[in-house]
Amino acid sequence: xxxxxxxxxxxxxxxxxxxxxxxxxxxxxxxxxxxxxxxxxxxxxxxxxxxxxxxxxxxxxxxxxxxxxxxxxxxxxxxxxxxxxxxxxxxxxxxxxxxxxxxxxxxxxxxxxxxxxxxxxxxxxxxxxxxxxxxxxxxxxxxxxxxxxxxxxxxxxxxxxxxxxxxxxxxxxxxxxxxxxxxxxxxxxxxxxxxxxxxxxxxxxxxxxxxxxxxxxxxxxxxxxxxxxxxxxxxxxxxxxxxxxxxxxxxxxxxxxxxxxxxxxxxxxxxxxxxxxxxxxxxxxxxxxxxxxxxxxxxxxxxxxxxxxxxxxxxxxxxxxxxxxxxxxxxxxxxxxxxxxxxxxxxxxxxxxxxxxxxxxxxxxxxxxxxxxxxxxxxxxxxxxxxxxxxxxxxxxxxxxxxxxxxxxxxxxxxxxxxxxxxxxxxxxxxxxxxxxxxxxxxxxxxxxxxxxxxxxxxxxxxxx
Numbered sequence: 001x002x003x004x005x006x007x008x009x010x011x012x013x014x015x016x017x018x019x020x021x022x023x024x025x026x027x028x029x030x031x032x033x034x035x036x037x038x039x040x041x042x043x044x045x046x047x048x049x050x051x052x053x054x055x056x057x058x059x060x061x062x063x064x065x066x067x068x069x070x071x072x073x074x075x076x077x078x079x080x081x082x083x084x085x086x087x088x089x090x091x092x093x094x095x096x097x098x099x100x101x102x103x104x105x106x107x108x109x110x111x112x113x114x115x116x117x118x119x120x121x122x123x124x125x126x127x128x129x130x131x132x133x134x135x136x137x138x139x140x141x142x143x144x145x146x147x148x149x150x151x152x153x154x155x156x157x158x159x160x161x162x163x164x165x166x167x168x169x170x171x172x173x174x175x176x177x178x179x180x181x182x183x184x185x186x187x188x189x190x191x192x193x194x195x196x197x198x199x200x201x202x203x204x205x206x207x208x209x210x211x212x213x214x215x216x217x218x219x220x221x222x223x224x225x226x227x228x229x230x231x232x233x234x235x236x237x238x239x240x241x242x243x244x245x246x247x248x249x250x251x252x253x254x255x256x257x258x259x260x261x262x263x264x265x266x267x268x269x270x271x272x273x274x275x276x277x278x279x280x281x282x283x284x285x286x287x288x289x290x291x292x293x294x295x296x297x298x299x300x301x302x303x304x305x306x307x308x309x310x311x312x313x314x315x316x317x318x319x320x321x322x323x324x325x326x327x328x329x330x331x332x333x334x335x336x337x338x339x340x341x342x343x344x345x346x347x348x349x350x351x352x353x354x355x356x357x358x359x360x361x362x363x364x365x366x367x368x369x370x371x372x373x374x375x376x377x378x379x380x381x382x383x384x385x386x387x388x389x390x391x392x393x394x395x396x397x398x399x400x401x402x403x404x405x406x407x408x409x410x411x412x413x414x415x416x417x418x419x420x421x422x423x424x425x426x427x428x429x430x431x432x433x434x435x436x437x438x439x440x441x442x443x444x445x446x447x448x449x450x451x452x453x454x455x456x457x458x459x460x461x462x463x464x465x
Contacts, residue, residue, distance in 0.1 A: 001027055002158045006105040008032030011065050013058055013094075015085045016072020017044040020099050020152035024070050025053050027102065027154040036061070038085070058085055063092035071096055073172035079199045098176025100169065103153045105179065111159040113183075117166045117299055118147075120174060120211045121188025121224070123346070124292045125149075128188060129168040130320050131296040136164050138313035139305045148173060164303065171207045172197065183219040184299050185212040188291060190229035191345070205229040213237050220302040222295050226250045245302070247294040249287050257298050259290045264297055275301070276311045282326050282465055283319030286353035322449035324350060326465035327456045333420040334429045334465060335456045339449030341433035344372045350433035351376035356425045358382055358416040360409070363436030363448070365389035370396050370435050377401050381428070382419055384412035388440045408441070409448070413455040430456075
């Protein structure tokens with residue numbers, strides 16, 4: 001745990017007592033602060049009280065003595081309207097911050113030059129975060145990973161010289177971190193998302209840009225320049241005097257890191273250097289993972305990892321569960337769990353990565369359905385449709401793609417496996433990439449993906465991918 005000493009002797013309100021919120025309470029108390037904890041959930045209030053914290057209905061207390069409001073990122077800060085706790089804090093001139101802001105302040109107090117890598121982007125940030133942590137550990141570095149991925153940041157070991165913190169950040173978390181100052185900041189991409197919380201795409205992009213704009217002097221801003229928002233951000237940040245490493249997987253760069261077939265190349269000063277090969281690495285298959293690999297490689301190089309260690313680390317990366325996860329092979333058939341593919345854009349990245357696909361899709365439908373995936377239909381040998389979206393998906397596939405309405409994942413896996421095995425194809429793939437939320441049949445995409453994995457292993461004779 002990281003003891004937060006920046007509020008020692010002061011009283012801090014904490015609203016939202018999930019994993020990160022309760023971790024904030026413990027960290028603040030360990031650093032000498034008084035905590036008043038609030039939540040809309042009676043169960044969470046009871047849990048905080050059982051841990052010895054003062055709990056209160058924060059809408060009915062005086063805010064005069066609060067030094068700060070530490071807000072869970074799930075609570076609206078600006079759109080569609082500020083949460084009532086935010087309004088009360090602002091009326092009392094109380095700053096509103098999040099748990100990663102507490103980490104940043106503690107790092108500046110204890111070890112301001114300790115390696116801190118922060119990663120954001122609309123897509124790919126979890127894989128990139130996990131890959132950077134893997135590369136640093138494989139190269140022998142003391143590495144802590146958390147934030148929006150897995151462990152709450154204040155539950156990690158504290159900053160110190162030589163210890164690397166690799167932290168995934170959502171736009172909500174960036175919004176609550178006004179003094180964000182990583183040594184290495186990464187902005188992968190910006191596409192339309194979370195407009196309900198940011199109002200416009202321009203607002204959303206501006207929040208994302210703040211992560212790389214805040215990189216400390218002497219640090220490195222790594223920015224994917226394959227979309228207009230990030231290209232403009234890279235230009236602005238470079239003009240502000242920061243060191244920028246551009247990355248692209250779609251075109252060569254005169255200065256930066258780009259993908260040349262299956263090789264990552266670094267261009268600088270008119271010369272080019274091959275830094276790593278990613279071809280044949282199953283956990284990094286597809287253009288989207290090439291971008292993740294390029295960003296992670298840039299971060300590792302900025303932190304002193306050599307080419308040989310970088311290549312070894314990339315080869316040994318196992319990937320993340322539910323994100324193009326290779327479950328294994330049964331004969332020639334490869335089984336891929338991409339349960340995190342909860343919308344058409346995410347499913348497109350998976351479909352683009354394979355030929356001869358036996359596609360399992362469906363669930364709780366998202367706006368737009370799968371019409372945007374029509375360009376990938378020639379890659380699909382057959383589709384197996386599940387959940388609420390099955391009738392609509394069937395109508396879109398029509399006569400272009402052979403398909404069955406399987407209804408459930410159990411039926412879909414059994415049918416897809418049998419058809420793939422009987423196909424005689426050299427490299428058939430059974431792919432779960434639903435292009436849908438899970439909530440019609442599963443509590444979350446993780447449970448859906450776990451069930452897929454269990455069903456595949458239940459087929460028997462599953463070997464390594």
